[in-house]
Amino acid sequence: MxxxxxxxxxxxxxxxxxxxxxxxxxxxxxxxxxxxxxxxQQVALRYGLDSFNYQSSNKGAIYSSDGVVIAELSNKNKDHVPLEKISEPMKKSIIAIEDHRFYDHFGVDVIGTLRALFKDIVHGEAMEGGSTITQQLVRNLFLTQDKTFSRKITEILLAVNLERRFTKDEILEMYLNEIYFGNGCYGVEAAAQKYFGKHAADLDLAEATMLAGIPKSPNNFEPLHHPLENKSRQQDTLSRMLELKLINPEQAREAIQEQVKVHNFTNKTAQNNHYKFPYFTTEVINQLVEMYGKERVFNGGLKVTTTLDSRAAQAAEDVARQKVAEFRRRGIRASNMAIVSVSPRDGAIIALVGGVDFSKDQNNLALLPRQPGSAIKPINYAGALDKGIINENTVLNASSKKFGNYYVSSHTVGSVTVSTALKYSMNVPAVEVVQSLGINNTIKNLKRFGISTVTDSDANLAIALGGMYYGIKPLEMAAAYAAFANSGKYYKPYMIKSVEDSMGNVLYQHDSQPDQVISSRTAQIMTKMLQEVVRGGTGVRANISGNEAGKTGTTDDSRCLWFVGYNQEISTAVWIGNSNNRPVSGYSGGDLAAPVWREYMLTLMERHVITEPEKKYVPVVTTGPPLDEDVQKNQVKTDEQPNQNVPSDGNPQTPDNAAGDNSKANPDEPGSQPVESPPATPLPPDNSNPGNSNINQGNTNPNTSPNPANQQPVP
Incomplete structure (x- = not known):
């Protein structure tokens, strides 16, 4: 039971x-x-498919904020031909090798898509494959080439929508006029004329199969520079045509044996697509394509107004090229530079140079993360100041110290104030501050300042000195410092102000919204301390009027040299190094990046981009950091050691002890004497990072000043 x-x-x-x-x-x-x-339905609306007309092509333009045309938006290298003026062998060849069920499916080949999906699952990422001619067309017209699952879904939905609106022959005509055939040839007519000196209507079977094999990988299968690879693809195409009974064996044999002459020609695409300020403009175009698709961007007659000031952008390009050329003449092994400026008032990107020669290197170094070195310290100090953990007069340990398994060496023995530690870029105090703030709070603070490249791997004390898994983008560094100039308000940096269609309708209007990341009082204290960095600390070679604020940064082997500085009008990050991360060696950010920043700022003043100060001062470089009243009769040395033999004009003599931020120099070197300081009072850290910290708080309220008489206005 x-x-x-x-x-x-x-x-x-x-x-x-x-x-x-x-x-x-x-x-x-x-x-x-x-x-x-x-x-x-949303995809159709988003990409304007209901009103889409491939034949219409309106020229658009991108403008700087001061009205200069920095790029024209149009497809210049396309010769459109109707389907009836494309030879039958060409049409059959491309269908056979790219999408032999083209006339049977509804825009998506279910069998091919399932096969591609299986490969995606096996490889753990979106792989190319399974795309029909219609899918390839919408990818070229509306989407980017990013290989993501979300893009694939959008691609499929667009393809189904396109098949609803157009006939198969209309889609094939668009495809053959749009697809890339390598060497700057967009569309079959351009390819036929460039490679063979004839019209698409006159292509025979051998020529057509040579062209049909190219679109899968244009850079690898084009016949001008890769004849063997192209021949192999031609054989694949002919085999598929035989299999589909589109040709007979005799026709295939004749096509393989035909000696086709390929014309030698120069690819002028790069010249034809030249943009002013290419690093900035290319990024703007990438953002536009993400917003509206390539077809609408290049054929929709858009009017795009950007944040760029053409005068500032030209100044940044000029200074970057001149200084790198000067480095080459002087034997300094720094071959590249990034300069990026943002407005503290709203985050507008005023100038962006991602390298010195776009034709040779399209990697935008202004948008690529690099190790920040000591340039990260002000952000960490600001977080601790804002929480009341320290103030500018808090006394910090400056002697070499082991933090668990993390040993930090120092050139100084004793204790110093926060202001002095920042002025001379001392490492041990910076680690003390981060330990007291707590690693989790430090990470959160960096993210509040717009640093997007922080990862879980950065949750350790090395982040106090700029040791990160990825690093920080120069653009994000400039935007972070801009918050100091604008009473603690952070604005996310942006490039595009507005977009209008060909009829003048506003499609997009940027609206900047601030985020109060630190108090106004904390921002004022940070500016006061960073002014001292420029007046007589590691950033002295950036000094113009005595009211500039900023911070240097140098990494191991001088691979990354930084100066990030600001006033009320502009915040600018300068990065110097090599694209391949080769060491510069022998120089600090104060030696090279600070003078570049100064020259750039002076150029902006001369061109009336920013206000010229009433007084200017030539930086005075002494044989070492001056004595500070906080450490009377004791010599304080920076851990970000500048080259003391580089005079104020930046001309080198002999590199001398140019240790980076993580220098392991002997703290007991001659001249370093113990500092008599008040007894250190331990400050308990937050729970996110237990440990001891030798910090004498003093007055830790960032909203009250221990010495109001010495307060200076924010520049």
Missing amino acids: DQQTNKKSFKHFWQVTALVLSVVGLLSAIGATFWLVREY
């Missing part, structure tokens, strides 16, 4: 389970269907 009851219970359990699973499956299917229908 019990056995029979158990069987009934077991059967009942599975019946209920099956019913629940069925209901869940049904609801999931209904939800997925609802989402797909809604997304299908």
